[in-house]
Amino acid sequence: MPQTIGLDFGTSNTVAVIADGGNATVPVSFADGQDSFTSLATVLSFLDRRPSGSAQPEVGPWAIRQFLESTGDVRFIQSLKSFAASRAFQGTGIYGKRMDFEDLMATFLTLAFRRAGTTFDPASVRLVVGRPVEFAGYNPDEELAIARYRKAFAKAGFEDILFVMEPVGAAFSFAQSLTQDTTILVADLGGGTTDYSVMRFETHAGHLSATPLGRGGIGIAGDTFDYRIIDNVILPKLGKGSSYQSMGKQLEIPPNLFSNFARWHMLSVFKTSDDFKEMKKLLRWSLEPEKIELFIDLVEEDQGYPLYKSVSETKARLSSQDEVELSFAPLGAGFRASVSRRDFDRWIAPDLYKMNKALDATLDKAGLQDTGIDRVFLTGGTSFVPAVRRLFAERFGQERISGGNELTSVANGLALIGAREDAADWAVAA
Template sequence: MAACGLDFGTSNTAIALPDGTVLPISPGYSDPRLYRSVIFFPEDEREVYTGAPAIARYLDDHTGRFIQSVKSFLHSASFRATQIRGRTWLIEDLVALLLRRVREAAAPHTGGAPESVVLGRPALFSPDPEADVLAEQRLRKAAEIAGFTHIQFLIEPIAAALSYEAQLTRDELVLVADFGAGTTDLTLMRLGPSRRGNPDRRADVVGSTGVRIGGDRFDAEIMRYKLLPRFGAGSTYKVRGFSDKRLAVPQHVMSKLLSWHEMSFIREKSTQELLELMLESSDKPAEAEALYDLVMDNLGYRLFRAIEAVKVQLSSQEEATLDFEEARIHLHEPITRAEFEEASASLLTELRQVTEGLLERCAGAGEVDAVFLTGGSSQIPAVRRLYTERFGEERVKTKDAFTSVAEGLGRAAASV
């Protein structure tokens, strides 16, 4: 029975063999080991696209339903299903569609579609125990629908730890920080040659925790700090029937702009009427036009791709420019790394508090020998600095930011 490790991520999914090899399941993509966790349902055809082809098809014709970050809704009891092209899709069905496509893409490398899987999960889907259980139940059901018959779970920071452990020549006490798109997970764990062969590593885990801070929230802070005024934040519009009454743009509209996939939830009739009223009477007409086109032309995904690109540039540059020209939206916004760090200050504070809280609960375990950072946001200089200032540059280690978890899950599958 073919076994694998599968890292189903908010942004990307990866699958690995028991020897830790991460498989090239997305040929033609910039990194073929990463399968984008997105789905596109075009309005004018019955085909359903996933991964990189879904993005390409959506950008050609974005009038259908584009679904991203479905993992971030697994814990939500209020999100049970959605209607797409006349069919009810349970959240388990949407996740299963992605897992099935990944499983099928792995088949040529595994002698047939793998049936046994070690599936990653966050340390905490949610701080609410019932919501956390619900999320894992849904993920298990999705894996079953996708065709996996033997399913085990492993929290993602432990998987990342197993990836790091493969290179160790001595035992260490390691703090692992895994920065995903939706969450950050931290685990303090004993690793090394003397423990590497144990099939059950639970006794090696000293402590773990998680927080809902990830790459998506760093993107949102760029939107909040630099771009919301370009879409009418702080502007006013005239109320119909009153000659001199003006109101500010509602906060709930602005808050939905902080996450591109939330924008579709404000395209209902009442919001469209409000946006049209703002077009007529806003004291900032250019900004009102930009807001209308952003929401009604469904341009959120394109904008947040530009935001993410700037965030990545700021990891290696002191300044970058966000260029975005679509419809009546004309953005050419310079952003410095210092501005990005100021915008992200509350997130960095929360990460520091969560890290210190874990260390305090694990007091007595001994001195931390190394800190292993993985995941996209581990490349943000301010995030790395948070740990180098606490532990020293020489103790902070990194590996492949995007496939360490999948590699570790694969290694865990060797003992299934």
């Protein structure tokens, strides 16, 4: 069997695991100074090197450092996966060079493996790629997303490519520990999407087989939860809900302008949009111009990533604390906001309801009731949110809930699947 790489290309983080053709797997690891990690932030940056050369790209923490510390002009791109299924995204200009989705993804992958110090020849390995059950975004085009993925992997030098549903990869990883036939519900709760998969695992003469019973999902996950904090805590400081004067009337500043900013991964696009030009025009008529000025400053100073980082860290701390403090220096040295888990749970309640309805639909497709599920395996960073775990515990009982290796289980399962002789049977027609 060829060497296999399982790739979990995520909205927020990317994980890769290498299998040697058997049951042994090794996560692709990265080293940054004294820090070692296996989950790489899915971000790209390009430092303007003109006129002496082309843009200098970086990935992960090196991209973040380049963006925050460089004295030169830097383009920062994040949540690349969110654009995969969008026909509206036709590429972007990077200092005089146009790059489409495939160029950006291939650049990220090539630099990521280079930063990891891997020495394999892409053409000689099998790449097993996780794909979400439902791609994120408004009216996502699944065929377009997969076509873009294929072109990106080809640009990066890969030839042998299989696509496997992300929750199937997680289920396979978990199934290695099973000692009896089991019906498993996997909930893969990432940054951009929540994916469900119901599978029946059986063992015959030591050979593990699986029958897919149903799958489903929804484009709601951790990034949506981040937005709820931004919407309730940050955006009022930037003028949301405020008004402007026009022709003798007092009108509310259009809420969609704030929604565009709250989608932090779109900040680089928003910065050159007609909506941003409209906001600048409204400044002179605003009844609270200091808030709109702050809004404009944050956009022009590319504060999207620092804001995301601050909000995401706040959300993470709410997983273990009842109340935390959110601070963000660009809003003012004295800005402090208290965020309680009770408020956070209330803000995300409509999202949890939709996630639960998507789960209902998945079980309906599988022809199962809650009682027909033997084990529930939660994976992905958003599975740490207490309200999310409570949703599953209340439906299935805490005794049926399992977890572990939440950030690497998908890639690990993908690599193990790729090492099997029947790997193609686990793949989906893409």
